[in-house]
Amino acid sequence: MSxxxxxxxxxxxxxxxxxxxxxxxxxxxxxxxxxxxLGIEISYRNNEFRIIGPSHTAQAGVKILxxxxxxxxxxxGEAGKVTxxxxxxxxxxxxxxxxxxxNDPAAEKxxxxxxxxxxxxxxxxxQAEYVRAILTNDVNFGxxxxxxxxxxxxxxxxxxxxxxxxxxxxxxxxxxxEAGEKLGFLPGDLAQKxxxxxxxxxDALFEMLGFEKVEKLIERNVIEVAPLAYMRGRTLNDAxxxxxxxxxxxxxxxxMFLTRIGFNSRAVITGDITxxxxxxGQKSGLRHVIEVLKDVDDVSFTFFQASDVVRHPVVQRIxxxxxxFDEKS
Numbered sequence: 168m169s170x171x172x173x174x175x176x177x178x179x180x181x182x183x184x185x186x187x188x189x190x191x192x193x194x195x196x197x198x199x200x201x202x203x204x205l206g207i208e209i210s211y212r213n214n215e216f217r218i219i220g221p222s223h224t225a226q227a228g229v230k231i232l233x234x235x236x237x238x239x240x241x242x243x244g245e246a247g248k249v250t251x252x253x254x255x256x257x258x259x260x261x262x263x264x265x266x267x268x269x270n271d272p273a274a275e276k277x278x279x280x281x282x283x284x285x286x287x288x289x290x291x292x293x294q295a296e297y298v299r300a301i302l303t304n305d306v307n308f309g310x311x312x313x314x315x316x317x318x319x320x321x322x323x324x325x326x327x328x329x330x331x332x333x334x335x336x337x338x339x340x341x342x343x344x345e346a347g348e349k350l351g352f353l354p355g356d357l358a359q360k361x362x363x364x365x366x367x368x369x370d371a372l373f374e375m376l377g378f379e380k381v382e383k384l385i386e387r388n389v390i391e392v393a394p395l396a397y398m399r400g401r402t403l404n405d406a407x408x409x410x411x412x413x414x415x416x417x418x419x420x421x422x423m424f425l426t427r428i429g430f431n432s433r434a435v436i437t438g439d440i441t442x443x444x445x446x447x448g449q450k451s452g453l454r455h456v457i458e459v460l461k462d463v464d465d466v467s468f469t470f471f472q473a474s475d476v477v478r479h480p481v482v483q484r485i486x487x488x489x490x491x492f493d494e495k496s
Contacts, residue, residue, distance in 0.1 A: 172219065172220065172221060172222070172225075173218075173219070173220065173221070173222040173225045173226070174217065174218075174219050174225075175217070175218045175219075175225050175226070175228075175229055176215070176216070176217050177216055177218075177229055177233075178214050178215055178216070179214045179216060179232065179233065179236045180214070182213065182214040183214075183239075184213075185239075186236065186239040186240060187211075187213070187214060189239040189248055189249050190232065190235055190236050190239055190249055191211070192249060192251075192254075196251075197235070197249055197251070197254050198211075200251060200254050200255075201228060201231060201232070201254065201258065204258050205220065205224040205225075205227060205228050205231075205258070206220055206221065206224055207219065207220030207221070207224050207225055207228050208220060209228065209232075216229075216232060218232075227261040230261055231254075231257045231258060231261050234257055234260075234261075235249050235253070235254065235257055238253060238257075255477075256290050256477055259290055259291055259477065260290050260291060280298065280320075280323045280324060280326075280327045281327060281330075282323065282326050282327060282330065282375040282376070287320070287323045287375075289316075289320070290316065290477045291474075291475055291477070293315070293469060293470075293471055293472070293475045294315075294316050294320060294475065294477075296469055297309055297316075297317070297320060297469040297471075298320055298324060300467035300469055301320075301321065301324045301433070301435055301467075302324070303467075304465050304466065304467040305428070305432075305433055305434070305465045305466070306425065306428070306433075306434045306436070306460075306465065306466045306467070307321075307433075307434070307435045307436070307466075307467045307468075307469070308413075308435075308436045308437075308438075308453075308456070308457070308466075308467065308468045308469065309321065309435065309436070309437040309438075309469050309471065310437075310438060310439070310440060310453065310457070310468065310469070310470050310471065311439060311469075311470060311471025311472065311475065312439055312441065312471065312472075312473055312476060312486045313439060313442075313476075313482075313486075314476040314477060314482045314486070315471035315472075315475040315476055315477065316475075316477055317437040317438075317471065318367055318368065318371065318409070318411050318437050319371050321409050321435040321437060322339075322368060322371040322372060322375065322409065323371070323375060324407070324435070325337045325407040325409060325435075326372070326375045326376060328407050328433070329389070329407065334405050334406055334407045334431065334432070334433070335389070335405040335406065336388065336389050336390065336391065336405065336406050336407075337384075337389070337390045337391070337406070337407050337408075337409075338390075338391045338392075338393070338403060338406050338407070338408045338409070339365065339368045339390070339391070339392045339393075339409050339411070340392070340393050340394065340395050340397070340398060340408070340409070340410055340411070340424075341365060341368075341394065341395060341410065341411040341412045341413075341415075342394070342395045342396075342412060342413070342415045342416050342420060343394045343395065343396060365392050365411075367411070368392060368409070368411060369381070369392070372390065395410065395416065395420060395424060398423065398424055398427050399423055401427055402427060402429045403427050403428060403429050403432050404429035404430050404431060404432060405429075405430070405431045405432060406429070406432045406433075407432070407433050407434075407435075408427070408428065408432060408433070408434045408435070409434075409435045409436075409437070410424055410434070410435070410436045410437070411437050411438075412437070412438060413436045413437060413438035413452065413453045414438035414439055414440050414442060414443045414444075414451045414452075414453045414454075415438075415443060415444050415445055415451070416451070416452035416453065417445065417449060417450075417451075417452050418450060418452045418455040418456075419452070420452055421436075421452030421453065421455065421456050422452075422456075424436075425456070436453070436456075438451075438453045440453055440454055441489070441490075441493070473486040473487040473490060
């Protein structure tokens with residue numbers, strides 16, 4: 168069946184040569200990227216644009232360009248340039264919206280997370296469902312490959328809850344298991360040894376709150392970052408707790424963590440069951456808990472796929488290649 172071809176003419180308002188240049192990129196590289204990904208042809212003169220291509224991708228192209236044009240006005244200076252990464256994310260988001268046209272705009276808006284540094288929006292349907300689950304359940308699992316936003320969105324929800332004064336503190340933790348490396352030779356106590364491995368959590372906090380505020384909140388124990396071993400024997404009330412890299416917990420450690428949750432607390436557990444670094448023959452606590460809690464109320468599971476990766480496009484292809492190889496072997 169042949170696809171119908173559409174020619175769509177539209178203007179980007181208000182007309183602004185600087186913003187048009189930001190949108191198109193050096194030597195129109197951003198437009199060429201959209202053309203390659205969607206299989207369309209884009210031409211323009213000043214702020215008048217024309218897109219020619221299959222009806223559904225041409226319409227998606229119009230939306231992408233309009234959304235990216237809005238991005239050029241939201242920030243100032245070099246940071247406001249429309250980068251290849253921003254273009255990639257906009258294309259991914261448009262594809263999801265195309266596949267789910269019946270999405271309720273009001274429901275989608277509820278998944279937007281406000282922080283003092285700006286608005287954080289889910290980039291695809293799975294991310295939106297993940298945020299919605301975190302907002303409505305006490306215990307939430309985000310399971311899937313690296314680059315799908317599991318940890319970043321969990322930290323964003325934690326920051327939002329803290330700023331709304333829904334909770335009194337944020338606790339970030341992960342098991343002290345490394346990807347084929349040993350911690351013993353590193354100087355310092357266990358917390359100092361594990362600290363570098365918690366860097367993704369710190370980076371997300373710094374981006375959302377700023378370095379100085381994060382440091383002050385850590386000093387006041389409003390934000391606590393600690394290895395999982397330090398959770399034993401504690402009861403955590405009025406807290407937002409994030410367990411990262413949970414595929415490297417044992418079944419006993421996972422049970423210990425989940426039973427630390429106190430009143431008015433929320434927990435998010437993230438992990439990738441394809442990257443387990445436990446000793447051979449030891450079952451991952453994440454794999455085990457999926458079986459144990461699958462039918463428990465107020466516990467949600469969000470499973471991300473390679474198509475949900477929001478990093479560089481090649482990361483998505485790498486994840487898919489590994490999945491295909493594992494299926495054959």
